[in-house]
Amino acid sequence: MVAEHVAVDAAIAPTAALIADPTRAAMLTALLDGRALAAGELAALAGVSAATASSHLARLLGGGMVTVVSQGRHRYYRLAGPEVAEVLEVLARVGARPETRSLRQSRQARLLEEARTCYDHLAGRAGVELLRALLAAGCLVGEEAFEVTSEGRAGLGGLGVDVDAVRGARRRFAPACLDWTERRPHLGGALGAALTCALMDRGWYRKGAVRRVVEVTEAGREGVAAIFECKDPTLHALVT
Template identity: 70%
Template structure:
């Protein structure tokens, strides 16, 4: 008798994400950081008790992981596949209305450069992938391989390609950017490049969220190494 497999229960995951406070918690963790319950409650605009109940459901549903440090518990996304789900939903969801100058500034910064879990996204991520393909550092379309020229350039950046190749996740893949509607580089290679960019102080994390700020050093470095001159059109931080 042929074996029949039931379809995946996507409704269970969808119901977890559909609640506004839980969606806010997941969005706050999209940059790959681990945050305490109190901070997530503040970001979601709910009481600590309500946040605790939502976090328990997200843990039970496999969307979050938690680690204890002393008396505190820190929550993060369960993995890059959860971030991918959220990014796909963002692409088909209406934009939230902008009602203040603060929200307008935040939206602009997120559009310029941000982390999509652990890799560079926004206009910066799209421009970097396009520049690497144009320079012959990468080949491919939906998934990519590093060329000898790319190996040299990424070694100069300080990216550990051997570590990226040892990872159990996809090595290098195109991820359609929800603000640009063009692909940026995802996977283990995208994460390793972003780590190197932050370590070299070419980008800095915005204290208020998951936006990244291009530094003056980074603008010069990206223009020299990858010909990413379009990224310097906004004012870098010093």
């Protein structure tokens, strides 16, 4: 039987090979919170020597998976963009969950499930519930991608989100991002990032002690609870 050549639209094998290596996968996962990390930090997180880390980072850089900025003697790496984070999140969703082998790992897993960043937007149970509340309040409409209603524009504006400016960003506006722990969508894209930034700026959320984990603050508990229970589509009572 003669094998039939199948034309492809994109060469996915080289990219998949870059992610498939355990050391490079660990480095990419460490960068999933959107922050830039030094090569030495990534080496320590991946459990390899500085020389080995440098070799792997060169491959990731050449493959367009990361970018690098030099500051003095240090080189800081970050994911090349949200599309790389999306690929990693999808792989996490379809892959097997790692077995927790200690109380510390169990606690970290629980915190990640509760609230974390998915590159630059809120994910985990907190992100899923935030999207649910915004849809229930009539601020957003849609399923696989969302649009802001007139009521939502006023409410999000009160929270500090300039919807028009966000729409001009060079990335998808407001896609549904299927959460890998909750198996339900949270709000992604430029709008998800802007809303998360606004909640951070208001002091409602802060970076947690565990990488990627975010925590609701005392100041934010009332405001976040009000969003989740909101019956007023304008969200006006929350932001005045």
